[in-house]
Every structure is written in structure tokens, then in C-alpha cells.
Amino acid sequence: MTGKESVTNKPTGQTLGEYLANVRTSKQLSLREVEEAAGGIVSNAYLSQLEHGRINKPSPNILHSLAQVYGVPYETLMEKAGYIAAATPDQTASRRHGRVATFAKDNLTKEEEEALLEYLAFLRSKKGKRSL
Amino acid sequence: MTGKESVTNKPTGQTLGEYLANVRTSKQLSLREVEEAAGGIVSNAYLSQLEHGRINKPSPNILHSLAQVYGVPYETLMEKAGYIAAATPDQTASRRHGRVATFAKDNLTKEEEEALLEYLAFLRSKKGKRSL
DNA sequence: GCAGCTTGCTTGAGAAATTTAGCGGACAGC
DNA sequence: GCTGTCCGCTAAATTTCTCAAGCAAGCTGC
Numbered sequence: 001m002t003g004k005e006s007v008t009n010k011p012t013g014q015t016l017g018e019y020l021a022n023v024r025t026s027k028q029l030s031l032r033e034v035e036e037a038a039g040g041i042v043s044n045a046y047l048s049q050l051e052h053g054r055i056n057k058p059s060p061n062i063l064h065s066l067a068q069v070y071g072v073p074y075e076t077l078m079e080k081a082g083y084i085a086a087a088t089p090d091q092t093a094s095r096r097h098g099r100v101a102t103f104a105k106d107n108l109t110k111e112e113e114e115a116l117l118e119y120l121a122f123l124r125s126k127k128g129k130r131s132l
Numbered sequence: 133m134t135g136k137e138s139v140t141n142k143p144t145g146q147t148l149g150e151y152l153a154n155v156r157t158s159k160q161l162s163l164r165e166v167e168e169a170a171g172g173i174v175s176n177a178y179l180s181q182l183e184h185g186r187i188n189k190p191s192p193n194i195l196h197s198l199a200q201v202y203g204v205p206y207e208t209l210m211e212k213a214g215y216i217a218a219a220t221p222d223q224t225a226s227r228r229h230g231r232v233a234t235f236a237k238d239n240l241t242k243e244e245e246e247a248l249l250e251y252l253a254f255l256r257s258k259k260g261k262r263s264l
Numbered sequence: 265g266c267a268g269c270t271t272g273c274t275t276g277a278g279a280a281a282t283t284t285a286g287c288g289g290a291c292a293g294c
Numbered sequence: 295g296c297t298g299t300c301c302g303c304t305a306a307a308t309t310t311c312t313c314a315a316g317c318a319a320g321c322t323g324c
Binding site for chain 3: 044045
């Protein structure tokens with residue numbers, strides 16, 4: 001499609017539904033077209049409910065899909081859906097981290113690590129299976 | 133209800149629930165700890181249902197959150213939840229770099245990862261109890 | 265004009281997902 | 295002993311989401 005982004009939307013007091021409806025009509029897409037463009041992740045029926053405010057908090061993956069299709073920032077939708085509060089333009093992208101990665105690194109003791117390495121070696125030595 | 137269902141130690145056939153339970157216990161996290169670490173995106177109650185296979189298709193954002201907290205590849209969870217058709221081991225191995233952070237030394241295949249997690253859980257279960 | 269077809273949207277029922285509130289058990293401190 | 299807190303779990307209530315219609319409007323050819 002022609003990349004015509006003349007969608008002048010100020011994140012003012014628009015609800016999620018209003019906003020979505022606005023963007024869609026601006027781009028002159030039908031509900032069914034959006035459904036298709038989203039790869040079926042949102043049904044046209046569901047979109048309708050969304051635009052009419054019958055659903056308060058669609059799950060983030062739906063919003064993500066719509067953000068893609070509409071070419072609007074994901075954060076905007078997330079904010080309007082009430083997942084992230086307010087959002088001063090400052091903290092849009094980098095919210096809180098730290099905690100998440102903590103577990104990632106590991107809490108293996110040395111013994112455990114050795115045992116696991118050994119076991120892994122064992123696993124690999126007998127690798128002859130072809131399943132899956 | 134106390135389904136002792138086949139605890140086949142065949143790592144390949146782990147369900148989403150089994151896998152999640154496995155990872156969590158390996159890391160010695162309680163349900164409520166995970167809830168907290170995920171920023172409240174998954175409730176402890178929900179996690180419990182998840183681990184017991186009472187939920188078929190948790191939404192991708194939940195899975196993503198858990199993947200972050202547990203440090204396991206998102207794709208693995210997505211696949212186990214049935215969103216993407218099972219990838220061949222080869223594809224999975226080379227697909228991305230989020231490999232098991234618990235054991236980042238080696239490049240583990242998905243099967244190996246599962247086997248090791250299971251084994252680790254086994255190791256720790258013998259070793260004694262949690263001292264909090 | 266009006267049948268038949270298509271396109272855009274809406275609706276309602278029902279199946280899932282997700283949250284809230286609460287249970288009984290284990291364990292520490294008093 | 296009690297008391298409080300944490301654990302995993304579950305039943306029930308709420309909400310999201312899907313699916314199968316339905317309605318109105320704009321065609322087309324007759």
C-alpha cells in the first residue's frame with residue numbers, strides 16, 4: 001500500500017476503541033481487511049467489539065498485531081488499554097528491567113554444573129535417536 | 133485428579149505444563165515468586181493451572197513473560213503451546229540466541245535442555261529440602 | 265421494481281482464558 | 295499449645311475472544 005501517514009492523532013482523551021476506529025477509517029480499511037492483514041489474529045467481529053468499547057483490555061498480542069497493521073506505535077495502544085500508566089514520553093521504551101534477567105544467568109552450584117555437564121556428555125554419547 | 137500420569141522421562145514429549153513446572157522447580161522459585169518476578173502478569177493461581185495442564189493455550193504475552201523470567205527461549209514455549217508447529221531440532225538450535233541461560237556454556241538442543249532441567253530437578257530433589 | 269449477490273458492520277451465545285478469594289497444610293516464633 | 299505466614303492448589307466469578315449468524319446498503323441483471 002501507499003505509505004500515506006496523514007493520521008493526525010493526538011494521544012488526547014481518546015479511548016482505545018475510538019482510537020482504533022479512527023485509525024482504521026483514516027486508512028480506509030474495512031474490518032475484514034484488517035482481519036486479513038493481521039493474519040487472522042483478530043477477527044472482524046472482535047475488532048468491532050473493540051472499536052465500540054465493549055472490551056476493555058484486549059491482550060497485548062492482539063494490540064501488537066493491530067499496531068503492526070495500522071503502523072502505529074505499540075506503546076500507544078498498550079497505554080490506551082491501560083497496561084502502562086500515563087507514560088511520560090521519557091520512559092516509553094525503557095521501563096523496568098533488572099529483575100527479569102536475574103534468574104536467567106543462573107543459580108547453579110559448581111557441583112550441579114559438573115553433574116549436569118557429565119550428564120550432558122552422557123546424553124550426547126548415546127545419541128542415536130531420530131524421533132521428532 | 134491426582135493424575136500420576138506417565139512421568140516418562142522422555143524430554144521430547146513434555147507438555148507445556150510439565151515443562152514450566154520443571155523449569156520453575158529447577159530454579160527453586162515459588163509460584164508467588166514467579167508472579168512477582170513477572171510483574172504480576174501471571175498470577176500464581178494461573179501458573180498453577182498452567183503447570184497442571186488445565187489451560188490449553190495461554191496467550192503469547194503470558195508465555196513471553198514466563199520466558200523472560202525463566203530465561204528459556206520464547207519459541208520453545210510458543211511451540212509447546214501449539215502456536216507454531218513443532219520445529220525440527222535443527223531449526224530450533226540455530227534459530228536464535230536466547231538459548232538456555234542456565235547453561236549458556238554449550239549450545240543445547242531443545243531436547244537436551246529439557247533432559248538437563250529434568251535431571252537438575254531430580255538432583256535437587258534428592259539433595260535435601262529448601263532452607264528458607 | 266425486485267430477486268440474487270456482495271460488502272461492511274454488528275450481535276449473541278458460548279468456549280476459552282484470567283483473576284479473585286479462599287482453603288488446608290507446613291513451619292517458624294512466641 | 296496458639297498465631298502468623300508462606301506454600302500450592304482450586305472453585306467461582308469475570309473477562310476476553312471465537313463463531314455463526316444477522317441486518318442494512320449497494321450493486322447487477324432481469
